Amino acid sequence: MAQNGAAPQVTTVSKETVPTGTHRVAVVHDARTDRITLYVDAQKEEGVSATFKAPVASTGGLQVGRxxxxxxxxxxxxxxxxxxxxxxxxxxxxxxVQDLANGYYPCLTCS
Structure with missing residues (x-):
């Protein structure tokens, strides 16, 4: 991930080309640590995380892919x-995240 100096945004750059087909992508923001972690097909993308100290204030609905x-x-x-x-x-x-990728609702109180 690379911070764009001109805007308070995070740009994700893949190390490899993702093959075509269906993939499950999860982005987890941990507010306690101000970190974002990326998962592709339930596998944590090692070395692909970033700090996220400037969340965007929302006045409307959730927007994905913007x-x-x-x-x-x-x-x-x-x-x-x-x-x-x-x-x-x-x-x-x-x-x-792995439970979601396998088609199960995650246990939110499990570690």
Whole structure:
């Protein structure tokens, strides 16, 4: 991940090209540690995390696959399709992310 100096945003850059097909992607924000962790197909992307000290204040609904520009306006949209979105209060554990990827609802009180 790389911080864009012109805007308070985080840009994720993959180390490898993701093969075509269906993938489950999870982004976990832990407010206690101000860290974001990326999972692809239930596997934590090692070395791909970032601090997130400037959350975006929301006045509307959740938007997936959208960028935030330096002037605070919404930017471009995701190219592709998203067919299912889950949003949880609190940071999911690695086990909970794996449960989701395997088609189970995560145990939010398990470690």
């Amino acid at each position: 960028t935030l520009l330096a002037d605070g306006a919404g930017g471009s949209y995701l190219r592709g399709a998203v067919d299912e979105v889950h949003a949880y209060t609190g940071a999911l554990s690695e086990r909970a």
